Structures are given as structure tokens and as C-alpha cells.
Amino acid sequence: MDLASARAALAAASRVAVLTGAGVSAESGIPTFRDAQSGHWARFRPEDLASPAAYERDPELVWDWYAGRYRDVLAAQPNGAHRLLAELERQKGAGFFLATQNVDGLHGRAGSGQGGGQLVELHGNLVSARDEHTGEVVPLPDPDTLVTPPTSPRGHRMRPNVVWFGEYLPEEALNAAQAAFAAAEVALIIGTSGVVYPAAGLAFETLEGGGTVIEINPDATELTPYMSFSLRDVASRGLAALL
Template sequence: MDLAAARTALQTAHRVAVLTGAGISAESGIPTFRDAQTGHWARFRPEDLASPQAYAADPELVWAWYAGRYRDVLAAQPNAGHHLLAELERQKGAGFFLATQNVDGLHARAGSGSQGGTLVELHGNLGLARDEVTGEVCPLPSPAELTLPPRSSAGHRMRPHIVWFGEFLPEDALNAAGQAFAEAEVALIIGTSSLVYPAAGLAFETRQAGGQVIEVNPERTELTPYANFSLRETASRGLALLMGVD
């Protein structure tokens, strides 16, 4: 498959499933999890900041870390790649499914999930918190109004609505993604290393069902040998080429 064939496959497909990783948000200035561990936070291991054990030991420390990341993502803006995926959803309607490994909320802010298709945030969202007692998920107030640790309307402490090390992805979200990729005529895998399972296995659901897998990533990944076409571009540039808006 070459670029022209990949573009045709995407344009003519009625069912498109997309998986995005950190690469699509890099152009918005969002650092990866480990890249965000600078300054004061550089002395901590990821497990010290993003695990149930870390939260149980020091919830104030964990919340201080997440409050900073929450503030940073709110200051960022969706880039052309986010907007192009929202446009692709408008074109495909109910046949469009987007699963993201990112927790920055930029896809939703660009309009994904509100154009007739489906958006699933597999790893959670930095702008949400979950009641530790009831499980209710609530949006956080603005950073200026945020007190740590936040409390729910019922007065219970809330934890970040993020999938931490040692936790499973939400079963309903993962099942929905698996079904969407198995039914997709075209799967787009954008800006992800394809190393973190089970999300990394979604492309193979499409391949096994006879669909086409198109990868967009500046670097070769573990998925590259199995993709029908790999485009060595940034997310925004690759999507522009595939959608014919370059």
C-alpha cells in the first residue's frame, strides 16, 4: 500500500477506528509522563507518583503532582492533528471510533466525541476526579479554585480519574475499543510506540478481521512490520496527507 492507496482506503471506509498516543499531543507542547518529571519531580520514580500504593502512602504528594499536570494541559490548546480527527469524525459519523491513551482532554476540546462518533479515554482524564467512596466521577474546578485533596459534593476525598500503574483499564472502554477495531475497515494508529498493552493489541484486531492498518509515527515502532502502510510523519502532517488537506 502506498500513500494514494491509504488515502483512498480512508476516504471510502465507512468504519474507521483510531488509536492515539502521546505523539499527537506533542505538537501542543504536552510532555510525556516521564518528560514531565523535571525540577522538583525529577527525584521521584513514576511509581512514586502514579500508583495506588503511592496514593495510599501520600495522597497530598500525588495530588500536588497531578494538579500541576492539570494546570499545564489546560494551558495547552488542541493542535491541527486533534482538529483533523474531529473533522474525520464529522465525515464518518457513527462509523468513527477514537480511543486515546492520552489523559490531557485535548481530543474532546477539539470536538471529538461530539460529531456523531465515539471518543474513549482509555487511561482517564486529568480534568476529572473520582469519589473514593461512591465512585462518582466529577470535573475538577479551575486550577485557581482547586483545593487539595479535592472533595466530592458528598464530602468524600476524590482521587485523580487516571489509570495508574498496577490498575486495569476500564473493562467497558476496552471492550468497546476491541469491538470497534475488529469491525473497522481502516485502523489509524497515531503517535504511539505500540508497546503498552492491551491498547497496543487493538491494531491486530483490525488486521485479523481483514481490515487495513495505517500507522502515523515519525519513528519505526513495534507495529510497523505489521501495518499495511506506515507514514513517517508527525501526527498533524500525516493526517493532513491521508485526508488530502495538505
């Protein structure tokens, strides 16, 4: 498949599923999880900051880390890739499904999930927290007024609303993503390394259903050998070429 064929397939498709990873937000200045561990945080392993055991051992330390990341994502702005995906959703309507591994909330701020399709944040969202007792999800206050660990309206301590190492993805979100990718005529895999499962397995749901899977990534990934077509570019330019 060449670019013209990929563009034609996407234009003709009524059911489109998209998976995005850290590469989409990189153009907004959002570092990946590991890249963000600079300065003081460089001495911590990911498991020291993003696991149930770490949180149980030192919730203040974990919240200090996430409060800093929360401030960073609020300061960032959606980029061209986020906006193009929101526009693609408006074109496809109810046939559009976007699953993201990112926790920065930039897709929603760009308009995804508001154009007739569906947005699912597989790994949660940094701008909210979850009541440890009830599971209720509550938006975090402004970073300047955030007191950590935060307390829910019911008076319970809240944890970051993200999926940690050793935790399962939300079942409802994963089931919705698997169904959407299985039914998709075209799937886009954008800015993700393809090594984190089960999200990386979504591409195969589309392939097994006879659909076309298009990858946009500046580098080859573990999924590349299986793709119908791969665009070697950053997310915004790759999407612009495809659309």
C-alpha cells in the first residue's frame, strides 16, 4: 500500500479506530514518563513512583511527582495532531473511536469525544483523582491550590486517576476499544512504540477483521512489520499527509 491508497482507504471508511501514544503529545512538549524523570526525580525508578506498592509506602512522594506532571500538562496546549484527530471525528461521526494511552487530557481539550465519536483514555487522566474508597473520579483543583494528597467530597483520600504498573486497564474501556478496532475498516496507530499490551494488540483486532492498519511514527516499531502502511513522520505531519 502507498500513501495515495492509504489516504483513499481512510477517506472511504465509515468506521475508523485510532490508538495514540506519547508521540502525539511530544509535539506539545509533554515528555514521556521516563523522560520526565529528570533532575530530582532521575534517581527514582518508574516503579518507585507509579505502582500500588509505592503509593502505599509513600503517598506524599507519589503525589509530589504527579502534582508536578499535572502542572506541566495544564501548561501544555493541544497540537496539530490533536486538532486533526478532532476534525477526523467530526467527519466520521459515530463511526469514529479514539483510544489513547496518554494521560494528559489534550485530546479532550482539542475537541475529541465531542464530535459524535468516542474518546477512551485507557490509562486514565492526570487532571483528575479517584476516591480510594468509592472509586468516584473528581477533577483536581487548580495546581496553585492543590493540597496533596487531595481529599474527595466525601472526605476520603484520593489517589491519582491513572493506571499504575501492575494494575489492569479499566475493563469497560478496554472492551470498548477491542470492539471498535475489531469493527474498524481503517485503524490508525499513532506515536506509540507498540510494546505495551494490551493496547498494542488493538491493531491486530483490525487486521484479523480484514481492515487496513496505518502507522504514523518517525521510527520503526515492533508493530511495523504487520502494518498495511507506515508513515515515517511525527504525528502532526503524518496526519496532515494522510488527511
